[in-house]
Amino acid sequence: MSSAVIVYATRYGTTRSVVELMRTELIEAGLEKVELLPVAEADAQRINGADLVVIGGPIYAGRIIGDIPKFCDAHRELLTGRPVGLFITCLYDGEQAASQLVEAFPSWLHGHACASSDLGGQVKLQRLKFIDRFLMHNIAKVREDVDRIRVPAVRAFAVDLVACLRPSGSVEDSAVS
Numbered sequence: 174m175s176s177a178v179i180v181y182a183t184r185y186g187t188t189r190s191v192v193e194l195m196r197t198e199l200i201e202a203g204l205e206k207v208e209l210l211p212v213a214e215a216d217a218q219r220i221n222g223a224d225l226v227v228i229g230g231p232i233y234a235g236r237i238i239g240d241i242p243k244f245c246d247a248h249r250e251l252l253t254g255r256p257v258g259l260f261i262t263c264l265y266d267g268e269q270a271a272s273q274l275v276e277a278f279p280s281w282l283h284g285h286a287c288a289s290s291d292l293g294g295q296v297k298l299q300r301l302k303f304i305d306r307f308l309m310h311n312i313a314k315v316r317e318d319v320d321r322i323r324v325p326a327v328r329a330f331a332v333d334l335v336a337c338l339r340p341s342g343s344v345e346d347s348a349v350s
Contacts, residue, residue, distance in 0.1 A: 175338055176206040178223040180215045182230030182239025184305075187295040188262045191322060195227070195260075195292075198331035204338075212240050217251055224338055226252060228278070229260035231294065234308065237261060237277040245282050252282065256337035259289040260330060264296065264313065264321055287337035290330040293323035 177199055183189045189209075196207040210219060212230070220226055230241050245252065259282065261274050270291035275283065283289070296309060297318050309315040 175204050175224050175335075176208070176222065177204055177225040177227060177334070178208045178210050178215075178220045179227040179229075180210050180212050180220065180241075180244060181228070182212045182237070182241050184231060184233065184238055185297070185300045187322070188229065188231050190295075191260075191262055191292050191327060192227075192229075194322075194324065194327050195331055198328050199334060202331045202335040204335060212244050215244055215248075217248060220248070220251065223255070225256045225258065225334060227258040227260065227334060228252075228282075229292075230262070230277075232261050232263040232265075232273045232277065233305070235273065235276070241277070242279065245279055249281070253285050256287045256334075257282065257285055258330070258334045258337065259283070259286045261291050262294045262322075263291060264294045264315070266291065266293070266321070266323075288330060288333035290326055290333075291323075292326050292330065293321040295320045295322055 179192045179195060181188050181192050192209050196209060199207045230237050230239055259278050261277050263270055263273050274289055274291050296315050
């Protein structure tokens with residue numbers, strides 16, 4: 174039975190929505206069990222049984238939020254012992270998003286990761302705290318709600334993640350009735 178744990182951080186719920194979509198896509202792509210685990214609840218025991226660990230969160234002011242970097246460093250040995258996927262949610266795409274993805278995680282983890290992706294992002298201004306709304310208006314120049322979640326990228330990432338569990342060069346078994 175192939176399983177995955179998605180360890181994530183979220184501030185206003187966008188990343189939670191993305192990981193829920195990711196769970197659906199991973200199951201459709203062939204995983205049997207996918208657990209969503211907020212980084213505050215993640216510990217070695219909860220992730221040790223997973224065949225695959227996926228880690229990610231949103232970018233605010235150019236940095237990944239929450240305790241994602243601390244989690245990665247604290248669980249280095251555990252993470253390097255299994256396939257790992259990395260993702261971010263952000264409003265940028267292209268080179269800017271790629272740069273933020275590189276900056277979000279330690280270099281040793283990028284070197285180990287079997288898949289990584291920026292999955293787009295979303296801003297609903299009415300949900301933001303005053304300071305975050307101020308930063309969005311004045312730094313990011315966001316003046317209205319934005320929905321840039323990249324659903325095709327989530328699907329492609331899920332397929333890449335499931336491929337991480339297959340031995341190199343293997344052909345997927347076909348079902349026999």
